[in-house]
Amino acid sequence: MAQEDGMELNENAEIDTSQVEDARGSGGGGGGFGGLPIPIGGGGLTGIIITVLLVLVGGYFGVNNLGGGGSSSTSDNGKINSECKQGDATKQLDCRNVLYINSIQAYWATELPKAFGKQYEKSVTKIFANRVNTGCGAADSGVGPFYCPADDKVYIDLTFYQLLAKQLGAPGEFAQPYVLAHEYGHHVQDLLGTEAKMRRAQQSDPDSANLQSVRLELQADCYAGAWAKGATGTTDAKGNKIFKSLTDEDIQEGIQTAGQIGDDTLQQRNGGTVNPAEFTHGTSADRQKWFRTGYDSGDPTKCDTFAPGAVNEGD
Numbered sequence: 001m002a003q004e005d006g007m008e009l010n011e012n013a014e015i016d017t018s019q020v021e022d023a024r025g026s027g028g029g030g031g032g033f034g035g036l037p038i039p040i041g042g043g044g045l046t047g048i049i050i051t052v053l054l055v056l057v058g059g060y061f062g063v064n065n066l067g068g069g070g071s072s073s074t075s076d077n078g079k080i081n082s083e084c085k086q087g088d089a090t091k092q093l094d095c096r097n098v099l100y101i102n103s104i105q106a107y108w109a110t111e112l113p114k115a116f117g118k119q120y121e122k123s124v125t126k127i128f129a130n131r132v133n134t135g136c137g138a139a140d141s142g143v144g145p146f147y148c149p150a151d152d153k154v155y156i157d158l159t160f161y162q163l164l165a166k167q168l169g170a171p172g173e174f175a176q177p178y179v180l181a182h183e184y185g186h187h188v189q190d191l192l193g194t195e196a197k198m199r200r201a202q203q204s205d206p207d208s209a210n211l212q213s214v215r216l217e218l219q220a221d222c223y224a225g226a227w228a229k230g231a232t233g234t235t236d237a238k239g240n241k242i243f244k245s246l247t248d249e250d251i252q253e254g255i256q257t258a259g260q261i262g263d264d265t266l267q268q269r270n271g272g273t274v275n276p277a278e279f280t281h282g283t284s285a286d287r288q289k290w291f292r293t294g295y296d297s298g299d300p301t302k303c304d305t306f307a308p309g310a311v312n313e314g315d
């Protein structure tokens with residue numbers, strides 16, 4: 001695996017499990033519909049989503065709003081807490097993901113005030129299995145990882161990584177922090193008001209709804225790249241570095257992942273023709289380009305995908 005020549009996590013770093021909620025012990029379901037979920041890819045990543053709901057005009061597919069019923073989504077961190085205290089914690093998938101989240105949030109705690117003059121507020125990642133109840137409605141794993149602005153949480157079913165590796169052609173481990181950093185990019189957009197502004201723009205000009213969505217998604221990719229650049233500088237609460245090393249290979253894996261979940265690539269993979277009018281996340285080339293923009297500059301203020309001409313509107 002990539003672990004040999006790829007990134008290394010610091011086994012002495014403290015793993016802050018308070019940044020996650022483990023809801024895998026319970027099913028989802030029920031609940032109101034308070035906002036729009038923002039998934040990692042467009043149009044149904046797997047092509048096997050049975051129930052789709054088009055939310056407003058944004059083109060956000062794949063969330064199954066079951067609207068009531070089902071069991072609750074209570075969290076219990078007991079297992080993950082003890083697992084991540086073991087000596088081999090950095091070898092465990094769960095604990096590695098908690099550390100990625102710790103690093104991403106440590107990055108923004110420093111960078112958001114610096115870049116945008118705004119205080120960072122932490123967002124919890126809810127780890128679920130199969131289905132989950134969220135402030136944005138009930139969702140199932142088919143939607144892929146997403147951010148819900150209504151409850152300020154990131155949602156992920158960790159089996160998504162198997163899908164990325166086996167079906168979507170992104171097997172490298174760095175796909176994992178890339179995905180998480182993208183979702184936290186949406187949280188940053190939420191904190192900065194970018195997300196709300198985009199919704200208003202979509203409503204006042206429905207014809208541009210998908211283009212607005214693409215801009216928002218590419219910016220989240222760019223923010224992920226900016227985090228990747230700063231990742232080796234991030235520390236736990238005691239000042240221990242979270243990453244021992246991050247290599248070019250990791251960054252290549254991030255770029256590869258961005259390429260595999262571009263709208264054009266997903267549409268082709270799902271057996272359809274490429275239809276730019278239906279793009280909601282951007283082409284593979286654009287997703288890679290913006291991840292790289294964030295990484296090369298290490299500066300989130302360079303991620304202005306809303307600037308005129310920043311995103312190609314023609315195709």
Ligand SMILES: [Zn+2]
Pocket residue numbers: 038039040041182183186217220
């Ligand atoms: Zn996204």
